[in-house]
Amino acid sequence: MPKLRSMKIQNRLILSFLLMIIIPTIGIFLMVSKFYERILVEKLNGSVHQMLIQMTNNINNTIYIVTSSSTIICLSDEIERQLAAERGGREDAWRVYQGYRLVAGRLKEIQNSVLNSFNAEMAVLDFAGRVYRVNTYSQLDAAAMGRIRNSGWFRRTVALNGRAYWSNEGRELFPDYPAAAGGVTFARLIKGNRNTGGSGLLVIYIPKTAFWKDTNHGGDRKFGTVWLLDKDRRVISADNPQSYSRSDQLRILDQLGNVDNVRQAVIRVRRVKTIVNSYPIDRANWTFVHLIPYDVVMKEVYRLEKQVYLLQLVLLALLVALSIAIARNLTQPIRQLQRKMIALQHGDFTAQVRIDSCEELNDLGNSFNTMSARMDDLMKKIQAETRMKEMAHLRALQAQINPHFLFNTLNSIKWLATMSGTEHTANMITELGRLLEATLYRDDEMISIAAEIDLLHSYIALQRMRYGEGFRFENRIADGRILNNRIPKFTLQPLVENALIHGIAGLSAGIIILSGELTPAGVMLEIRDNGSGIPPEKLSELLAREDRHQGRFSRIGLKNVHERLRLKFGAPYGITVQSELNEGTAVQVLIPLITEESVS
Numbered sequence: 001m002p003k004l005r006s007m008k009i010q011n012r013l014i015l016s017f018l019l020m021i022i023i024p025t026i027g028i029f030l031m032v033s034k035f036y037e038r039i040l041v042e043k044l045n046g047s048v049h050q051m052l053i054q055m056t057n058n059i060n061n062t063i064y065i066v067t068s069s070s071t072i073i074c075l076s077d078e079i080e081r082q083l084a085a086e087r088g089g090r091e092d093a094w095r096v097y098q099g100y101r102l103v104a105g106r107l108k109e110i111q112n113s114v115l116n117s118f119n120a121e122m123a124v125l126d127f128a129g130r131v132y133r134v135n136t137y138s139q140l141d142a143a144a145m146g147r148i149r150n151s152g153w154f155r156r157t158v159a160l161n162g163r164a165y166w167s168n169e170g171r172e173l174f175p176d177y178p179a180a181a182g183g184v185t186f187a188r189l190i191k192g193n194r195n196t197g198g199s200g201l202l203v204i205y206i207p208k209t210a211f212w213k214d215t216n217h218g219g220d221r222k223f224g225t226v227w228l229l230d231k232d233r234r235v236i237s238a239d240n241p242q243s244y245s246r247s248d249q250l251r252i253l254d255q256l257g258n259v260d261n262v263r264q265a266v267i268r269v270r271r272v273k274t275i276v277n278s279y280p281i282d283r284a285n286w287t288f289v290h291l292i293p294y295d296v297v298m299k300e301v302y303r304l305e306k307q308v309y310l311l312q313l314v315l316l317a318l319l320v321a322l323s324i325a326i327a328r329n330l331t332q333p334i335r336q337l338q339r340k341m342i343a344l345q346h347g348d349f350t351a352q353v354r355i356d357s358c359e360e361l362n363d364l365g366n367s368f369n370t371m372s373a374r375m376d377d378l379m380k381k382i383q384a385e386t387r388m389k390e391m392a393h394l395r396a397l398q399a400q401i402n403p404h405f406l407f408n409t410l411n412s413i414k415w416l417a418t419m420s421g422t423e424h425t426a427n428m429i430t431e432l433g434r435l436l437e438a439t440l441y442r443d444d445e446m447i448s449i450a451a452e453i454d455l456l457h458s459y460i461a462l463q464r465m466r467y468g469e470g471f472r473f474e475n476r477i478a479d480g481r482i483l484n485n486r487i488p489k490f491t492l493q494p495l496v497e498n499a500l501i502h503g504i505a506g507l508s509a510g511i512i513i514l515s516g517e518l519t520p521a522g523v524m525l526e527i528r529d530n531g532s533g534i535p536p537e538k539l540s541e542l543l544a545r546e547d548r549h550q551g552r553f554s555r556i557g558l559k560n561v562h563e564r565l566r567l568k569f570g571a572p573y574g575i576t577v578q579s580e581l582n583e584g585t586a587v588q589v590l591i592p593l594i595t596e597e598s599v600s
Contacts, residue, residue: 025312025315029312032308033304052288052290053279055211059281062118063281063284064283066115066118069110069114070164072106073110073124076106080190080192082103083124083127104134110122118210119207120204120206120210122203123174123203125200129145136176153169153185154187160189162189164188165187166184168235173205211228211239224290225244225291226238227288229287231285244291251269252269269291273293273295274291274292274294275291277290333355337353337355340353344372353368353369390564431458446489446594447489456493459496463500471512474511474513476513477525482517485593491564491565491591492527494558495587498587500512511529513529521592524588526586528584533581533583534577539577573590
């Protein structure tokens with residue numbers, strides 16, 4: 001929930017749209033898919049049920065025909081006597097031939113009339129190893145006959161004493177017949193009507209087509225696989241024997257349990273879900289089993305699901321695009337308002353937003369515009385009041401001309417006029433007039449650095465008349481960009497005066513150097529002297545106290561200059577002082593880059 005609350009409105013809207021669309025769509029799809037699956041399974045079960053009933057009837061009919069046909073041979077006294085006579089008589093070619101004609105003739109009659117449609121093959125085996133077939137006669141050797149006598153199907157057939165025995169064994173009697181796996185052999189004792197111990201066996205091989213001829217599916221997976229189980233649950237015939245191994249067959253029968261009671265079940269064969277149907281074959285005590293993979297049954301459903309999935313993906317992509325477009329349309333005015341608020345936060349009080357959206361957002365935008373306009377007016381009023389305060393403060397500072405300075409200066413003029421001619425006196429009065437004019441009559445607060453240097457030269461000229469040639473002033477600023485930069489009036493004069501009074505006072509060769517350079521922060525001016533320097537303990541207090549020296553031109557000291565610059569331009573502009581004892585002092589003034597064009 002905290003992450004959801006901190007999520008952007010646009011993402012919330014998109015997520016909400018998707019949840020409202022995807023969940024119902026998936027739910028409806030699953031319901032329709034299950035409904036369609038159930039209907040398809042029921043429909044398939046119905047069609048398979050009808051087909052299996054048809055196949056069951058066909059198998060019962062085939063069993064009936066084969067059993068009825070076998071009765072003609074097995075209960076024939078003539079054939080029984082012939083087999084018995086040959087078994088006990090002397091081997092004679094003519095008798096053998098006559099016996100073959102008798103037995104083969106009867107077999108041919110039955111095969112052509114009754115079993116012709118089955119493509120079945122018949123053989124009569126007497127106990128002496130003679131094999132009679134419709135078109136062939138053969139004599140088994142003792143070893144081959146011994147193997148047959150010891151086989152399970154032979155012994156079971158004899159033990160049944162005339163009753164039919166069905167299996168998938170006994171195919172050794174039909175070596176020339178195609179070994180099509182899945183066929184069934186029928187065996188019965190020939191004993192005639194005399195209730196003897198029997199003279200031989202009738203063996204009929206029925207190919208699997210006799211049972212599955214009406215299905216015509218050829219092992220197609222669409223139909224599935226069918227088995228015939230005898231009463232001992234052995235697979236005696238299968239339409240596609242290669243589809244399942246013997247181990248698979250055993251596992252399937254184990255899962256089915258009592259197959260006689262099963263009508264339909266769903267089991268897993270090699271991890272494959274399989275539907276199993278079973279039906280009893282009453283005439284032979286068999287069970288007919290039909291197996292079909294579940295995915296074959298559900299193939300149409302799966303195909304429909306894929307189509308629906310594809311359609312859902314297309315619709316989902318369209319809905320996502322539509323959701324994003326709607327969310328952006330709703331949140332665009334909010335983002336626009338947010339950008340303007342950030343601009344307002346960074347000092348752009350002229351920021352205005354134009355919103356053409358719903359009524360609520362329009363009202364919010366109008367309220368922001370009103371607030372921004374009022375803040376802009378307020379800031380303009382504050383700036384105007386600040387400038388007025390600065391002007392008043394400057395005028396007050398300018399008005400603080402020290403009367404002692406005027407007295408000393410005028411006294412110097414008097415003595416100079418006494419000792420020299422009037423030319424020097426005129427020059428001194430002229431320089432003093434320039435300073436007094438700049439102080440008392442000019443209202444321009446910002447002047448060029450070049451004009452500020454001119455005031456410095458007037459001040460230096462007056463100080464030379466007072467102190468003589470005991471110091472030198474050097475101006476090393478030649479860059480026109482620096483000279484044209486604007487600076488508050490009387491910013492440099494107090495600093496030079498401070499160097500004269502506190503820096504080089506008492507030196508016979510004092511030097512004051514004015515230099516400047518352009519920096520990324522603005523214009524850096526430096527006034528350096530070669531005086532005695534300032535002790536470290538007093539250096540930190542220099543900008544925190546006023547200079548009350550009585551001989552100053554005005555009472556604008558370092559502190560006042562620093563405060564004026566900070567008030568005017570803000571941090572980081574102002575004064576920094578660097579000094580070391582006996583190494584001199586450097587006062588640095590940092591002001592912004594302001595040209596006359598930018599001021600105008």
